[in-house]
Amino acid sequence: MFNGIIFNKGLITKISKRSKGINIFVKSDLKLTNKDIGVSIACDGVCLTLITLKKKIMEFYLSNETVKRSKFKFLKVKDLINLELPLRYGQKISGHICQGHVDTTGKVLSVKKVDKSFIFDFEINIKERKNIIEKASICINGISLTISKKTKKGFQIWVIPHTFRLTNLSNLKKNSLVNIEIDILSKYVKNFFHEKK
Numbered sequence: 001m002f003n004g005i006i007f008n009k010g011l012i013t014k015i016s017k018r019s020k021g022i023n024i025f026v027k028s029d030l031k032l033t034n035k036d037i038g039v040s041i042a043c044d045g046v047c048l049t050l051i052t053l054k055k056k057i058m059e060f061y062l063s064n065e066t067v068k069r070s071k072f073k074f075l076k077v078k079d080l081i082n083l084e085l086p087l088r089y090g091q092k093i094s095g096h097i098c099q100g101h102v103d104t105t106g107k108v109l110s111v112k113k114v115d116k117s118f119i120f121d122f123e124i125n126i127k128e129r130k131n132i133i134e135k136a137s138i139c140i141n142g143i144s145l146t147i148s149k150k151t152k153k154g155f156q157i158w159v160i161p162h163t164f165r166l167t168n169l170s171n172l173k174k175n176s177l178v179n180i181e182i183d184i185l186s187k188y189v190k191n192f193f194h195e196k197k
Contacts (some may be wrong), residue, residue, distance in 0.1 A: 001087050001097060001098070002042045002086060002087060002098040002099075002142070003084075003087055003091075003093045003095040003097065003098060003132055003140060003144060004045075004084070004092060004094065004095035004098045004137075004139050004144025004189060005084070005094045005095045006083070006084055006142060006143050006166055006167045007083050007084075007145060007166060008028055008029050008030055008035075008082075008083040008084070008164075009080050009081065009082055009083060009098070009166075010027060010028035010030075010043070010058070010080070010081050010082075010083045011024045011027045011028035011078065011079075011080060011128065012025070012026060012028065012076065012077050012078060012079045012080075013027050013057060013077065014077065015075060015076075015077060018061075019039070020064050021061060021062050021063045021064050021066070021067060021096050022061075022062050022067060022072070022075075022185075023028065023051075023059060023060065023061050023062075024060050024062065024075065025041065025042075025057050025058070026058045026059075026060070026061050026081065026083070027056055027058075028056060028058065028059050028083055028108060029056065030058070030083060030085065032050070032053055032058070033053070034053055035048055035186045036053065036068065036109070037051065037052065037150050038048060038050065038051075039085070039086065040086050040100065040154045041058070041060075041083060041084070041085060041086070041109060042082075042083065042085075042086075042100045042142045043060065043082075043142070043149050044070075044071070044072075044081040044082050044101055044141045044168070044178075044179050045082070045085060045098070045099055045100060045139050045140070045141050045142030045143075045179040045180075045181055046066060046069060046070050046072065046102050046142075046179060047061065047099065047100025047101065048060040048061075048066075048100075048110075049061070060117075064071060064125075066157060067106070068117055068180050069102050069103075070102045070105065071105045071163065071177040072113050072170070074109060074155025074177060074180075078179070080171060081141070082141050082142040082143060082167050082168055083142075084142055086100060090094070094133045094144075095137070095143075096137035096139075096144050096183065097184055097185075098139045098142070098144065098177065098181055098183065098184075099184060100142075100180045100181070101181060101182055102180065102181050103128055103131075103177060103180055104124055104125055104127075104128045104176065104180050105177050105180060105197070106122040106123060106124045106140070106154060106178050106179070106180045107117075107118060107122065107123045107124075107173055107175060107176070107177055107178075108121070108172050108173065108175060108176045108177075109121040109122065109153065109154075109174065110174060111172060111173065111174070114158075115165075116160075116161045117158050117159060117160055117161065118158070118159045118169075119153065119156055119157070119158055119159075120153055120156065120157050120159060120172070121155075121156050121177070122140075122152070122154045122156070122157070122180075123152045123153040123154040124153075124155070124180060125164065128180070128182060129153075129154060131171055131182045131186060132147060132150050132154065132155050132182075133141060133183075133186050134147055134148075134149060134150045134151070134155075135147060135148075136186055137183045137187040138155070138180065138181070138182065138183060139179075139180065139181035139182075139183075140157070140169075140170060140178050140179070140180055141154075141167065141169070141178050141179055142154075142169050142179070143163065143169065145157045145159070145163075146158075157173060175197070176184070
């Protein structure tokens with residue numbers, strides 16, 4: 001479980017294709033040792049298990065299901081991804097509860113700078129569009145953000161300079177893809193009332 005507050009990024013150094021998935025290798029400054037092998041790490045919002053660690057390069061395995069649901073089907077060497085270690089008991093939750101279970105991908109329609117902040121306009125598929133709630137939390141590339149406005153094709157968010165600088169949002173441009181996890185509370189509440197009908 002994660003809270004979507006990003007302090008670290010990683011560089012994709014290698015991608016190995018397999019018959020039923022891919023292995024990715026990520027270089028980062030996360031303070032990990034071989035004792036941490038098996039730990040879950042959010043990689044651009046996708047919960048992945050660390051399987052090897054050599055000289056600051058982490059290895060993860062992604063199944064075809066994970067690749068299909070995420071933007072990782074278009075991942076390239078030298079891409080930067082956001083990284084977050086799992087929450088520890090007693091740790092402050094500054095963002096919102098994120099599971100690392102990506103629901104869909106979104107496409108950047110536009111990025112506008114307003115004063116020192118940035119407005120991102122995203123398009124998502126029709127199926128997930130109905131789950132968007134104005135002022136609700138949303139996880140984009142593993143970052144806890146707030147939906148400022150619901151739009152015809154998706155939603156908008158405002159990003160403060162601090163978040164823009166520390167995450168890979170600064171690399172996004174028109175037509176870039178992002179991983180999206182809808183707020184777990186809105187999903188579960190909606191599902192509950194749907195079943196009650």
